[in-house]
Amino acid sequence: MSSDHIFIGETIGTAVLILLGGGVCAAVTLKSSKARNAGWVAITFGWGFAVLAGAYISGSLSGAHLNPAVTIGLAIDSGEWSKVPVYLAGQMLGAMIGATLVWITYYGQFQAHLTDAEITGGPGAQATAAAEKQTTGPGPVLGIFSTGPEIRNVAQNLATEIIGTFVLVLFILSLGLTKGLAVSGTGTLMVALVVVGIGLSLGGPTGYAINPARDLGPRIVHALLPLPNKGGSDWRYAWIPVVGPIVGSVLAAGLYKIAF
Template structure:
């Protein structure tokens, strides 16, 4: 597996992951979307299918990590060379930003209608600058399409939730084993992992929106801060460290546990 294959595969796979995952969030959130208010079940299954599609597309090239936490867990376990980690991470971050941009393009009209609606913009403006609910502090009215935010803003709880959820994801991946060629999970493994993502969303997604992937959150958050969206509000950078540090810590925990208990 060459560095160019890894880089290309991770860009394409992560872009598709974020396009479809962010797309379901946009579909449920935005004014004039046919799927508006479809609810949490639609979001969790949408993200599961997003993982499934992105992983199947990129697996032949890069093994379909699509997530720095997965890359870190596999590096600790030994299935991924540490020298390849920067290449994986670079592809994942770029892919996540491309995917978020594609969501904006696909829903351009809906974004414009949503963010120029006086009722929606007025409701967002009336939210308290500081408050425990809905990630309201410095979070714009469409930030949830791009990145995660807590329902109750408590850094320790939010960090713990992300650690637990990511540890389950990475441990589920590590215990499935890799293909003989070392390229990642097989066809069934990708399906199982996608179902694990759905399960995590249903079971543990409520408190924080279950980032369980640092660049799934960071890349789109950067794009949100750069896009020319009217009345878009803030990108909530005060919270942004939680969905980065939590998943990485969870991945390290899962990698260590795997080596201790299973290797």
């Protein structure tokens, strides 16, 4: 695969991944959305279908990594690192494009949600206090763009992201042992189902980033977009969904090389 094909494929595929994945989060979260309060099952299946769509679209161009953790795990296994920067650049750009498209798609819902008295804290001093709090902590729609923990415990949050990504990357590497699955579309479908499984089983504590680009790219977009009363982007947490998946990927690739 040429560098141009890899960059284009990863950009388009990751953009679709984040558009559909972030889109289901927006649908479930925002006021005036027909899917509001649809729940965690809807989110996990939405992300699984997002992986499926992005991977099928980009597979012939780039191999559909769509995730720096996957790219690093495959590079450790193969020993081929020359194209890794191209993969990472496409993934980050695609994630930012996808997050921007979510904002465009749900523009009216974002405006209604973030100007609602229930969200802003009401008029007067109460609203001012709420706004001040939002500038430091995670804002009310940050979860549409990036992940955050239910309980802030650095060790647990990091371990959760490591474990979830470990499962994902080990599964992807193991598909290589069954060439028929990997070459056919069945392998892509199986990866999407594993992403759903990880979300259902392991996603509760942190929102299961398991993908540094999926979290960091949209978090940057959240910080840049002109969203009213959007609050902070929670940068003090932002390193965990980047470092955790990379560590999980390295551990999975190491175990794969030893055991298989």
